[in-house]
Amino acid sequence: MFSDNAAALAILLKSRTRASVRRLLRDGDGPEAVLARHHRDWRSELADLKTQTRASGVALYAYGEDGFPERLLHIPDAPMVLFCQGDQTALEQPSVAIVGARRASRLGCETAAMLAKTLCAARVSVISGLALGIDSAAHCGAIETADSQRSGELRQSIAVLGSGLGRIQPVSNLPLADRLIVAGGLLVSEYPLGMSARPQHFPERNRLISGLADVVVVVEAGERSGSLITARLALEQGREVLAVPGAISQPNSRGVHRLLKQGAGLVDCAQDVFDALGNSRLQPDEQPESASTDSESGLISPEGVATPDEDARRLLAEMRDLTTSIDELCRRCGESPARVTALLARLELDGFVARSGGGYIRRPFVNSSRNRR
Numbered sequence: 001m002f003s004d005n006a007a008a009l010a011i012l013l014k015s016r017t018r019a020s021v022r023r024l025l026r027d028g029d030g031p032e033a034v035l036a037r038h039h040r041d042w043r044s045e046l047a048d049l050k051t052q053t054r055a056s057g058v059a060l061y062a063y064g065e066d067g068f069p070e071r072l073l074h075i076p077d078a079p080m081v082l083f084c085q086g087d088q089t090a091l092e093q094p095s096v097a098i099v100g101a102r103r104a105s106r107l108g109c110e111t112a113a114m115l116a117k118t119l120c121a122a123r124v125s126v127i128s129g130l131a132l133g134i135d136s137a138a139h140c141g142a143i144e145t146a147d148s149q150r151s152g153e154l155r156q157s158i159a160v161l162g163s164g165l166g167r168i169q170p171v172s173n174l175p176l177a178d179r180l181i182v183a184g185g186l187l188v189s190e191y192p193l194g195m196s197a198r199p200q201h202f203p204e205r206n207r208l209i210s211g212l213a214d215v216v217v218v219v220e221a222g223e224r225s226g227s228l229i230t231a232r233l234a235l236e237q238g239r240e241v242l243a244v245p246g247a248i249s250q251p252n253s254r255g256v257h258r259l260l261k262q263g264a265g266l267v268d269c270a271q272d273v274f275d276a277l278g279n280s281r282l283q284p285d286e287q288p289e290s291a292s293t294d295s296e297s298g299l300i301s302p303e304g305v306a307t308p309d310e311d312a313r314r315l316l317a318e319m320r321d322l323t324t325s326i327d328e329l330c331r332r333c334g335e336s337p338a339r340v341t342a343l344l345a346r347l348e349l350d351g352f353v354a355r356s357g358g359g360y361i362r363r364p365f366v367n368s369s370r371n372r373r
Contacts, residue, residue: 006062007049008035009081011042014192018080031062052193058165059084075211075237079190083165086186090156094277095125097213097234099206099227100134100220101252106354108134108220108252111244113141113349115217118270120156124277127213129205130159130173130187134219134227139176140349143183157185158212162205164195175342188212203229210234215276217267219244221255228255231264240276242267311335315343316352316362325359 008031012021024034035042061068061082116126116138126142128135142157168174216234221227231241242265246253318332347353353360
């Protein structure tokens with residue numbers, strides 16, 4: 001999808017704020033006419049943008065055009081344009097935003113991943129911001145599957161960026177963004193292609209995360225967390241806000257506990273999120289298995305999640321029970337640092353490895369034969 005109106009708006013917004021572009025449009029001229037008045041090489045810019053979007057498989061929508069997300073039509077300060085890359089059917093499903101601290105605890109990441117897996121198993125899209133910590137855990141959980149027999153199904157997750165498409169930040173999450181697209185997910189941004197993230201972009205991005213969601217769940221947030229901004233925006237947009245309580249001794253619990261005191265719904269299991277969505281219960285065929293066994297290794301993780309694929313099993317075998325650096329794992333497996341890092345991130349979220357010193361170590365496993373006794 002590419003319209004000249006949307007492209008003209010996108011070009012105007014590269015060097016102007018939304019408010020200033022709206023002022024330029026007040027005289028009744030369309031975006032193309034305004035662009036022609038203010039940009040000498042506007043035809044060339046339009047052609048270049050069209051080439052870039054086609055080459056990268058990006059759709060570009062202006063507010064109100066067919067394909068522009070219905071949920072965003074009715075929020076305050078709606079985006080004027082939206083760049084989308086991936087499967088847009090993710091926008092048509094019930095959706096839950098899972099947000100939280102960047103410097104999250106292991107338990108917080110495991111909680112976010114567990115909620116995301118359960119939601120996606122019931123055809124609910126999971127939305128987050130592709131940041132480190134809780135965001136990454138939610139996206140990973142959404143696109144992983146606890147049942148290897150269902151690995152061919154799409155796991156739809158929506159990542160709303162604070163940068164332009166083609167400029168994933170942090171760079172370490174580029175493999176995660178690629179996996180999200182392959183799994184049937186969607187990348188969304190209102191910023192021009194290739195634009196770097198700026199500090200003011202993140203509060204702006206948060207209104208889109210909450211705006212695209214039916215329910216917002218906050219997992220770990222400090223007193224000044226950007227997730228609290230997302231929660232406030234969600235309430236202003238008429239979305240329901242839920243929070244996962246934490247230990248009172250942890251700084252990342254203070255923000256979520258404040259939300260709970262202010263009336264946010266408490267989440268102590270995934271069913272609380274389904275209740276907020278209006279689903280009385282999960283259907284039997286949508287229930288994820290409580291524990292999945294790796295038949296080849298005879299092991300299950302502490303969270304009951306099977307190792308996802310052969311590459312991950314091979315990486316685990318090379319780690320043994322000693323702390324191993326990423327460089328050493330690359331040497332042993334013959335894989336690139338990016339590939340090894342991506343595999344380790346998945347294994348850490350599923351509970352198979354933990355960071356230790358300057359590398360990673362296998363976490364204790366339970367033999368599946370013992371587990372069945």
